[in-house]
Amino acid sequence: MEVLTYLIPISLILGGIGLVAFLYTVKSNQYDDPEGDARRILSSEWDDHPKP
Amino acid sequence: MRPPTAACPGCIAAPATPVEDTPTEAKIAISLPTIHCQGCISTVERELSAHPGVHSARVNLTLKRAMIEADPDVTAADLVPVLEGAGYEAHELDAGSLSATQTDKAGRDLLMRLAVAGFASMNVMLLSVSVWSGATDATRDMFHWISAAITLPAIAFSAQPFFKSAWSALSVGRLNMDVPIVLAIVLALVTSLWETTLSGEHAYFDAALALTFFLLAGRYLDYRTRAVARSAAEELAALEVPRAILLTDAGEQEVAVATLQVGDLVLVRPGGRMPVDGEIVTGQSELDRSLLTGETLPVFAEPGITVSAGEVNLTGPLTIRATAVGEDTSLHRMADLVAIAESGRSRYTSLADSAAKLYAPGVHILSALSFVGWYIYSGDLRTALNIAAAVLIITCPCALGLAVPAVTTAASGRLFKKGMLIKHATALERLAQVDTVVFDKTGTLTAGTPDLTNLGDFSRADLEIALALAEASSHPLSQALTKAARDAGITPAAVQDIIEVPGYGTEGNVNGLRVRLGRAAWVGADQGAQTAAWLVVAGQVPQAFLYTDALRPGAEEAVRNLQQAGKDVLLISGDTTGAVEALANRLGITKWVAEALPQDKATRIQQLADKGHKVLMVGDGLNDTAALAAAHVSISPASALDAARVASDIVLLGQDLSPIADACDTAIRATKRIRENFRIATVYNVIAVPLAVMGLATPLIAALAMSSSSITVSLNALRLR
Numbered sequence: 001m002e003v004l005t006y007l008i009p010i011s012l013i014l015g016g017i018g019l020v021a022f023l024y025t026v027k028s029n030q031y032d033d034p035e036g037d038a039r040r041i042l043s044s045e046w047d048d049h050p051k052p
Numbered sequence: 053m054r055p056p057t058a059a060c061p062g063c064i065a066a067p068a069t070p071v072e073d074t075p076t077e078a079k080i081a082i083s084l085p086t087i088h089c090q091g092c093i094s095t096v097e098r099e100l101s102a103h104p105g106v107h108s109a110r111v112n113l114t115l116k117r118a119m120i121e122a123d124p125d126v127t128a129a130d131l132v133p134v135l136e137g138a139g140y141e142a143h144e145l146d147a148g149s150l151s152a153t154q155t156d157k158a159g160r161d162l163l164m165r166l167a168v169a170g171f172a173s174m175n176v177m178l179l180s181v182s183v184w185s186g187a188t189d190a191t192r193d194m195f196h197w198i199s200a201a202i203t204l205p206a207i208a209f210s211a212q213p214f215f216k217s218a219w220s221a222l223s224v225g226r227l228n229m230d231v232p233i234v235l236a237i238v239l240a241l242v243t244s245l246w247e248t249t250l251s252g253e254h255a256y257f258d259a260a261l262a263l264t265f266f267l268l269a270g271r272y273l274d275y276r277t278r279a280v281a282r283s284a285a286e287e288l289a290a291l292e293v294p295r296a297i298l299l300t301d302a303g304e305q306e307v308a309v310a311t312l313q314v315g316d317l318v319l320v321r322p323g324g325r326m327p328v329d330g331e332i333v334t335g336q337s338e339l340d341r342s343l344l345t346g347e348t349l350p351v352f353a354e355p356g357i358t359v360s361a362g363e364v365n366l367t368g369p370l371t372i373r374a375t376a377v378g379e380d381t382s383l384h385r386m387a388d389l390v391a392i393a394e395s396g397r398s399r400y401t402s403l404a405d406s407a408a409k410l411y412a413p414g415v416h417i418l419s420a421l422s423f424v425g426w427y428i429y430s431g432d433l434r435t436a437l438n439i440a441a442a443v444l445i446i447t448c449p450c451a452l453g454l455a456v457p458a459v460t461t462a463a464s465g466r467l468f469k470k471g472m473l474i475k476h477a478t479a480l481e482r483l484a485q486v487d488t489v490v491f492d493k494t495g496t497l498t499a500g501t502p503d504l505t506n507l508g509d510f511s512r513a514d515l516e517i518a519l520a521l522a523e524a525s526s527h528p529l530s531q532a533l534t535k536a537a538r539d540a541g542i543t544p545a546a547v548q549d550i551i552e553v554p555g556y557g558t559e560g561n562v563n564g565l566r567v568r569l570g571r572a573a574w575v576g577a578d579q580g581a582q583t584a585a586w587l588v589v590a591g592q593v594p595q596a597f598l599y600t601d602a603l604r605p606g607a608e609e610a611v612r613n614l615q616q617a618g619k620d621v622l623l624i625s626g627d628t629t630g631a632v633e634a635l636a637n638r639l640g641i642t643k644w645v646a647e648a649l650p651q652d653k654a655t656r657i658q659q660l661a662d663k664g665h666k667v668l669m670v671g672d673g674l675n676d677t678a679a680l681a682a683a684h685v686s687i688s689p690a691s692a693l694d695a696a697r698v699a700s701d702i703v704l705l706g707q708d709l710s711p712i713a714d715a716c717d718t719a720i721r722a723t724k725r726i727r728e729n730f731r732i733a734t735v736y737n738v739i740a741v742p743l744a745v746m747g748l749a750t751p752l753i754a755a756l757a758m759s760s761s762s763i764t765v766s767l768n769a770l771r772l773r
Contacts, residue, residue, distance in 0.1 A: 039089060
């Protein structure tokens with residue numbers, strides 16, 4: 001049962017990372033245009049280097 | 053951070069940052085109703101970015117809108133032609149009316165709470181599953197304590213909307229659905245903590261979190277549906293940019309309508325809408341009053357005539373002196389009528405409210421009874437409290453909280469795809485009860501554009517002359533004539549010296565003969581009952597081009613389908629008897645009323661309502677607003693006046709009327725699903741509640757009942773799509 005001392009904190013931290021990542025995406029307006037974002041990956045613009 | 057220090061002493065004198073006196077960037081919003089793919093996004097963004105002065109342009113495909121940041125001197129008027137040149141329909145949006153949709157704080161707030169509840173409940177569920185699968189003694193206690201450490205802060209954050217809503221209901225002495233929810237959450241936490249301190253077997257931390265999560269999901273769905281409708285409605289409002297041309301000593305000046313004052317001189321160009329009530333000072337033209345009165349015939353306008361805000365100027369530029377602005381215009385006074393009529397509608401109780409009214413006290417009584425019963429039977433406060441908490445948790449309205457929003461989201465999404473915007477939360481439920489449909493004529497059943505009927509009565513030579521004259525004018529009748537003649541393969545004759553006389557018509561010379569196309573009085577003929585434009589060639593008898601109002605696409609289908617569905621269809625219009633009768637016969641409507649005043653329309657609908665009918669009103673004009681508000685449920689087309697759209701529950705986004713019959717059908721099915729969902733939720737309770745009251749419920753049973761009923765209800769709602 002000693003393994004629990006690792007596993008429980010690990011599971012909590014992983015969950016926490018997921019939550020923080022989600023909150024970050026919400027805060028940075030990433031859900032404003034789901035349809036457009038889904039289409040934008042099809043564009044060949046900015047394939048070579050990121051948009052400045 | 054320190055401010056950057058200057059490299060040489062001479063630079064110190066210069067200010068380090070530019071002084072911002074004027075805004076350095078203009079934010080422009082443009083509506084792009086036709087964009088649909090990646091190619092459109094790229095083209096639009098490229099075209100806009102290439103325009104001088106534009107800093108950045110970003111397309112939002114979900115909202116079909118482009119947001120542009122540019123130099124202050126760039127206006128939307130510069131950018132719209134750029135996009136139209138690239139083949140996209142583009143309209144300027146009023147940034148002021150849009151501001152509300154851009155910062156969607158409430159939605160984001162709910163989403164955050166939903167996320168926290170979701171993540172916390174996943175973690176706690178993990179621990180709970182270990183307990184259910186056999187963890188005992190110290191391990192179980194540790195799991196319970198960890199669960200408590202996650203649950204308490206998570207609930208404190210994510211359940212706040214319920215706490216607030218329950219408190220606001222309790223503080224005015226009422227019960228709403230949130231009161232049993234809050235009681236269940238709090239009681240579950242308290243008994244679970246108590247059990248944990250005593251190393252007890254059952255803790256309901258996971259149940260409290262799952263409950264919060266499912267209920268927040270319902271809230272969020274509900275919120276999204278309304279936010280989508282609101283943003284689309286705002287976009288419609290933003291399409292009418294409230295600007296007017298003010299004439300001052302310095303010349304013409306474009307100003308916001310809100311800044312106009314009584315006595316100001318305002319220029320209204322052909323095609324423009326009157327921004328204020330006023331009197332014509334100079335200019336001659338014709339006025340389209342159909343949105344205000346329902347009359348289809350344009351009215352002649354000359355100096356001295358009074359005009360009302362909302363009328364459309366058709367042919368020549370008019371200068372008007374404002375006599376009433378803003379709130380005092382006849383357009384706004386109509387809002388009072390609407391306010392009176394609307395008080396009637398708030399009497400409707402939604403299905404969810406009536407369910408809550410039955411449900412909330414029932415749950416409390418049941419839970420209190422089991423507490424008292426078990427306390428008397430066992431004499432143990434702990435057992436009694438545990439069982440009372442179990443009863444509350446199991447009966448808690450997870451499924452009920454999802455039952456209505458899941459269905460309305462699915463139904464609204466379906467109707468939105470067909471071009472209908474559900475603005476009001478209970479509109480679908482009310483639409484399902486409709487048994488009588490009242491249509492307005494002008495602008496609703498008819499498109500408001502004329503159709504030429506007697507092209508065949510003219511000789512080819514006359515048509516060629518008429519076409520040449522008609523092409524020189526932007527008057528709706530001329531345009532209809534041009535279209536009909538062109539479709540018939542007529543080519544314009546050579547007519548010299550064509551001039552348009554605003555308010556009268558166009559004239560010119562053919563081989564030295566004077567030809568005129570225009571009003572009856574101007575060409576020396578008698579005005580008939582029908583809409584007509586007259587052609588006269590010097591020395592000959594004037595001939596009339598007769599027009600009928602073109603039907604809106606789908607009008608016949610909508611009326612036929614509604615009649616087939618067993619609904620009573622009525623036509624009430626402010627137009628003349630002849631026009632209304634003709635249209636009613638054409639559409640097969642047997643009950644019609646003509647020359648109705650705005651108040652008559654509302655009274656008629658009130659009379660129908662008093663007889664127990666549930667009336668659906670479809671209308672677009674200012675003369676319909678009172679009727680729209682008085683009806684049980686109301687629909688207006690997107691072309692309607694702002695006031696009419698505000699007063700109606702559903703807005704038709706496209707030109708087509710046929711979705712109306714479909715909407716009634718969808719509404720009936722949606723209401724059926726909502727009732728089904730209530731029944732499903734009840735069945736789960738009927739099975740689980742006796743177990744809870746008998747003290748046989750475990751956290752596992754609670755979790756199973758709660759999740760499976762919520763999922764069943766959501767799946768049932770999805771069948772609507």
